[in-house]
Structures are given as structure tokens and as C-alpha cells.
Amino acid sequence: MEPTSTAPPATDAASYLDLAITLSLNNWPALSLAVQSNWGGPTSGDKRDWLCGAISEMFTERPETDAMDLEDVLIQVMNDEFDVVVDDESAGNVADQIMELKTHTDRGDFAPVQQMWEAWQTKSQSKSAAGQFQKVEAQDEDQETDDDDESEEGGDVDMDDAPSLVRAPRERVEPEIDDDGFTKVVGKRR
Template identity: 50%
Template sequence: MSAIEDPRTAPASSSGSAQTAAKIDLLISLHLHSWPALTLAIQNNWGGPTSNDKGDWFAGAISELFSNGDVIDADDLEEVLIQVMLDEFEVVVDDDSPAEVAASIFKGRQRILQGDYSEVDQMLVRWEEKQKKGPEKLPFKRVEEDDDGQETDWESSLSDEDDIVMDEAPQLVHATGQEKPAPEIDEDGFTKVVGKKKR
């Protein structure tokens, strides 16, 4: 991921609102770049070759939504986080993390608007310390089994020019390797629908 911009090194401004805006931008970037779902999607290029740029764009887009008054509460922001992950990275985030990230951004933003920068400054220090240790690699990778039952990297058989059409975005959870039973065909040639318990 790209470096987080530090407003402490930005040119001095006579306007306190410029510093407040910079701190809010920093807060959003830190929360997004610390979100495991987004980190995982970027590390594995699930958003394509420009995944890293999409991560940076994501933070800027949220700042703009706040500036324009397009998000009024944490629920609105949660919906944006879920939708962008689906649209840009083809990932369905099916845990509570979007709600947690949205709530943290909203609470942190309120503190900054009240002139309290302590939380975002502490987050930046922790982020910088983490970066000195090197980027954290998350232990998940999207894999797919080939005909021999061997696991292969999903990206390995595709070039950057290939378009992929999917009915559903991949889940963030790791697949269990359980095989699907063969479909049952009745005497009229229709596929029978079998409940999970009967499989």
C-alpha cells in the first residue's frame, strides 16, 4: 500500500479548517488501510493491476462524500464500504467489519471536528511503527482447484486483458474443500433440487 500522508509535514496553513480536513483525510486513510478485508483485496490484486491505486482512491472518495454531505451516519458509510468492496474488488464482506470501520471513522471524525487530534495522531504513530517492520502479509489467498484436485492460484491462468464475468463476487472466507454432489436428473430431464441436509 502506498504511504499515508502526514499532515504534520504539510505546509503551514493559517486556516484551522485546512488542518482539520487533513486530519480527517488521514483518519479515513488509516482506518481503511488497517481494515483486513481491504488489505487482503489489495495484496492479492483482487481489484486488478490497479488495486493499490483503488485503495488510495477509496479513501479520497469517502472524504469527498463527507465534504459533500452525502453520508450522514455510520449506516450510510457502512453501505458505501460494502458496495465499493463489491464493485471495485469483487469481494463480499460478510462479517461485521464494515460496520466497525464505519463507526470508528465517524467517531474519530467527530473528535477531530471538536479539535481533539489525539486519536488520529496515535493511530499514525502505530501505523509508522508497523511500516518499519514491513508490510503485514495476511494468510489468505484466493485459490481454485484444477481438474486434478490441485490448488492453483486463481490469477495464474489469466492475463491482465482477460475479462471475467461472475454471477457473484467471491466470499472472503476460505473454502472448505468439500466437493459438491453431482446433480440428480429426473425422468423428464429436469435437475432435482436437493436440500443441504439430504446431501
């Protein structure tokens, strides 16, 4: 579930927890990159939404869930659904954040989630304003007839702080042939 600026404010602990999970996952750079790059296929956004619901459901069905359990789920989903191996400890950080927010919502303290929501809205508004600026700027550049491309220099970007993501290679499954010479059909593992 991608949070929208028109979403109604949460009114109870469960709604705030769902919002906290959604915001945490949408703010996770590794998952955001996987979704934007469609590493999970054309339904990558839907997979993120499904993950939000699955985590919420996990807390309901297994209240003993802790940060380590949650981290395992995040790593497994990133690997299975997006072919991404997350080895930068960010899954643990997201799991810790969700567990901390769950503790707050269980106590009826919704202020941290509300702050995250307000920050998300501000960030979303900034993105749409920046998007409008970029569209206008692109139109202005199209109208220029000067050949000033040589005056612009592209500098190197420091990638030291970029998340460490490794796409897991897909394993080719060899077909199984039974005693009668028929090939066994095996569905995808989910």
C-alpha cells in the same frame, strides 16, 4: 492513499480527517487482503486510494452522512471493485471507527488520529526490519548444504479468527440482440 512515513503531519481538521480515513482503510484486513491479492485488478491500490478520497468528498458534500451510510458505501465498493462480499461486520466496524475519528477531528481533538499515525509508523518500521531479516535469513538458508528439511514440521494454522471473505462470482452478461440482428454493446458498470 497508502500512508508513508515521510508524509507531512496534518495541520487542520480536514487534513486529520483525511489521514484518519486513510489509516482506517489501510488497517482494514478485508480491504488490505483484496488489495494485496489484486482482486480489484492491477490497480487495486489505486482503487483503495480512490475510496479514501471518495469518503472524504462524501463528508464534504453530504455532511449528514452517518455510519450506516458509510458502511453501505464500504460494502458496495468491496463488492463492485474487488468482487468481495464482506459478511463479517468489519465494514460496520471500520465505518464506526471513521465516524468516531470524524467526531474527534470536528472538535479539534487530533490525539486519536495522531496515535493511529504513530502506530502505523511503528508497524511500517517493524515490517521493513522484518523484511530485511527475512532476506538475510533466506540467503543463509540458500548457503546451507545440509538436508534438514525433514526435521522441520509445518503445523496447522488456526484460521478461526480470519476474516470471512467470499469472492462474488462474476455474472456473465448475455448479449442483447435488437430487431435488426445487431448485438448491443454494453459497457462495464462503475
